[in-house]
Amino acid sequence: MESLRFEMIWEMTEKIPRKKVASYGQIAILCGFPRAARLVGWALHACPEERLIALPWHRVVNKEGRLSTTCLDHTKDLQKWLLEKEGVKVKTIHGNFFIDLKKYQWRAGIV
DNA sequence: CTTATGACTTTCA
């Protein structure tokens, strides 16, 4: 098995269906690297803007379903907006945004 | 080649 590269992460992220979300760890697991959750976050952070635009990065949240992005150019507000645009309900709690994983978590790739 | 970092996750106190 090759090393987990950003490209793999991006491709896996692109496979997330509409109205579904996946955790960073889940993406890593689907790629075959259960402990590379941080790579996923960083991969998206290091992703070119062009690629990022076509990438459903907003469907990737942390394990709690919380929008944990710290990227100044791609804020939680933007992510929330993109999700609601798809019809995904986003809860606003104490200034943070949460997603109902029981309802929206991606259940594919568990072949 | 070595050190530092990041949009995470899990475990210990």
Next chain:
DNA sequence: CTGAAAGCCATAA
């Protein structure tokens, strides 16, 4: 139950 710390991996410098 809540909070803090370590673990993890690939990339950048």
